Amino acid sequence: MKGKIAIPRTTIERLPLYYRCLAKLDKMDIEVISSKELGERIGVPSTQVRKDLSYYGEFGRRGVGYEVKLLLKNLERILGLNNHWPIVLVGAGNLGRALVNYEGFRKLGLEIKAVLDTDLNKIGNSISGITVQSIKNLKEVVEKYNIKMGIIAVPAASAQQVADQLVSVGIKAIWNFAPTRIIVPEDVKVKNEDLSVGIIGLVYHLARNE
Amino acid sequence: MKGKIAIPRTTIERLPLYYRCLAKLDKMDIEVISSKELGERIGVPSTQVRKDLSYYGEFGRRGVGYEVKLLLKNLERILGLNNHWPIVLVGAGNLGRALVNYEGFRKLGLEIKAVLDTDLNKIGNSISGITVQSIKNLKEVVEKYNIKMGIIAVPAASAQQVADQLVSVGIKAIWNFAPTRIIVPEDVKVKNEDLSVGIIGLVYHLARNE
Numbered sequence: 490m491k492g493k494i495a496i497p498r499t500t501i502e503r504l505p506l507y508y509r510c511l512a513k514l515d516k517m518d519i520e521v522i523s524s525k526e527l528g529e530r531i532g533v534p535s536t537q538v539r540k541d542l543s544y545y546g547e548f549g550r551r552g553v554g555y556e557v558k559l560l561l562k563n564l565e566r567i568l569g570l571n572n573h574w575p576i577v578l579v580g581a582g583n584l585g586r587a588l589v590n591y592e593g594f595r596k597l598g599l600e601i602k603a604v605l606d607t608d609l610n611k612i613g614n615s616i617s618g619i620t621v622q623s624i625k626n627l628k629e630v631v632e633k634y635n636i637k638m639g640i641i642a643v644p645a646a647s648a649q650q651v652a653d654q655l656v657s658v659g660i661k662a663i664w665n666f667a668p669t670r671i672i673v674p675e676d677v678k679v680k681n682e683d684l685s686v687g688i689i690g691l692v693y694h695l696a697r698n699e
Numbered sequence: 700m701k702g703k704i705a706i707p708r709t710t711i712e713r714l715p716l717y718y719r720c721l722a723k724l725d726k727m728d729i730e731v732i733s734s735k736e737l738g739e740r741i742g743v744p745s746t747q748v749r750k751d752l753s754y755y756g757e758f759g760r761r762g763v764g765y766e767v768k769l770l771l772k773n774l775e776r777i778l779g780l781n782n783h784w785p786i787v788l789v790g791a792g793n794l795g796r797a798l799v800n801y802e803g804f805r806k807l808g809l810e811i812k813a814v815l816d817t818d819l820n821k822i823g824n825s826i827s828g829i830t831v832q833s834i835k836n837l838k839e840v841v842e843k844y845n846i847k848m849g850i851i852a853v854p855a856a857s858a859q860q861v862a863d864q865l866v867s868v869g870i871k872a873i874w875n876f877a878p879t880r881i882i883v884p885e886d887v888k889v890k891n892e893d894l895s896v897g898i899i900g901l902v903y904h905l906a907r908n909e
Contacts, residue, residue, distance in 0.1 A: 499743075501900070505897075505900055506896065509893065533709075567903070568899055568902060570899065570902060583794075583797035584794075586793040587796075587797050591894060592854075593878045593895045638902075661904070661905060664898055668801075676908070678900075680897050680898070682897050684892070685715075686715045686719060687892050688807065688890070689715035690715055691888055692784055695779060695871060696778065696779020697779070
């Protein structure tokens with residue numbers, strides 16, 4: 490691929506869904522899948538599947554479909570999951586502790602390298618072998634481990650301040666668990682993890698089936 | 700609306716996104732929005748927005764758009780968020796504790812009424828005023844509070860067993876945070892909260908911008 494092609498945001502947002510779906514299929518030892526089947530699992534038409542993937546190369550074969558292992562490998566590369574990504578986590582509360590122990594990170598090449606907090610009662614504590622440090626050490630740990638990604642797991646009221654600090658030391662991707670929007674420069678990507686979206690779907694199911 | 704209309708799964712999955720988007724617009728005091736603008740914010744064409752919402756009624760006005768407050772109120776009703784939903788949470792670890800303290804639930808009408816665990820070291824502890832009980836009390840608390848929704852926040856290895864127990868006492872909606880798939884009868888709805896999807900999008904951004 491030469492230079493930067495403008496790939497639609499919606500296509501990019503579907504890549505993790507393709508990846509997760511293919512990882513599941515691979516686990517089930519399914520070797521080939523058609524764009525129609527893949528689309529049904531993601532919730533888009535087969536034409537959209539072919540269009541989405543065509544931005545990144547020629548992966549499918551007409552009348553055959555996609556080889557699951559091969560497409561999975563390619564998506565891994567496209568998504569950058571074949572690299573190692575060190576992370577700094579700010580907030581050593583319950584959510585922060587839960588994230589450090591989250592089983593799903595390592596297989597994506599992700600590793601929380603440092604946990605920072607402002608609370609003197611938390612600094613010095615150990616979470617699964619990581620010692621909680623003062624937020625004052627932010628610049629130092631980011632440089633030491635060459636960290637580009639930060640996780641915010643602090644209360645809503647301090648989230649923007651933490652985001653500003655992360656941006657100031659060169660963090661380019663922020664995963665924000667605080668239930669509030671944060672404002673960052675254009676070259677920094679924020680993913681707001683809004684847990685309420687997940688549960689709303691369940692409430693809908695209950696409300697419809699009473 | 701008469702009887703049950705078969706509404707596409709993808710439409711249903713977009714309802715929380717519409718809801719969240721409209722709640723934001725309302726907070727920003729925006730009174731009217733066109734289907735085009737709304738679609739851009741959700742990532743679907745305007746025709747899809749109109750089609751999605753038409754399953755539930757006639758909310759927009761041609762050439763004007765949707766009244767934000769009115770559509771938000773209607774979505775609240777459609778999604779069942781105008782009711783009160785008691786919840787039982789299984790797993791009093793870090794994630795469970797974080798969920799009890801999650802600020803976003805109450806405004807959706809959701810309330811964690813009971814926290815259960817098998818770990819004798821956790822039973823009897825208090826999390827924000829809720830005393831952790833033995834999983835043996837499951838049937839009792841579910842009947843007492845008329846609970847239809849359960850949250851699984853236990854390690855992957857015990858998730859299926861907990862799911863079976865929840866199903867056996869009449870739970871109809873399960874929010875599963877364990878990084879594994881659980882199998883339930885058809886009339887029970889499961890939402891697997893896979894945190895890795897969120898972070899994959901961030902890794903993609905980093906990988907593309909190096």
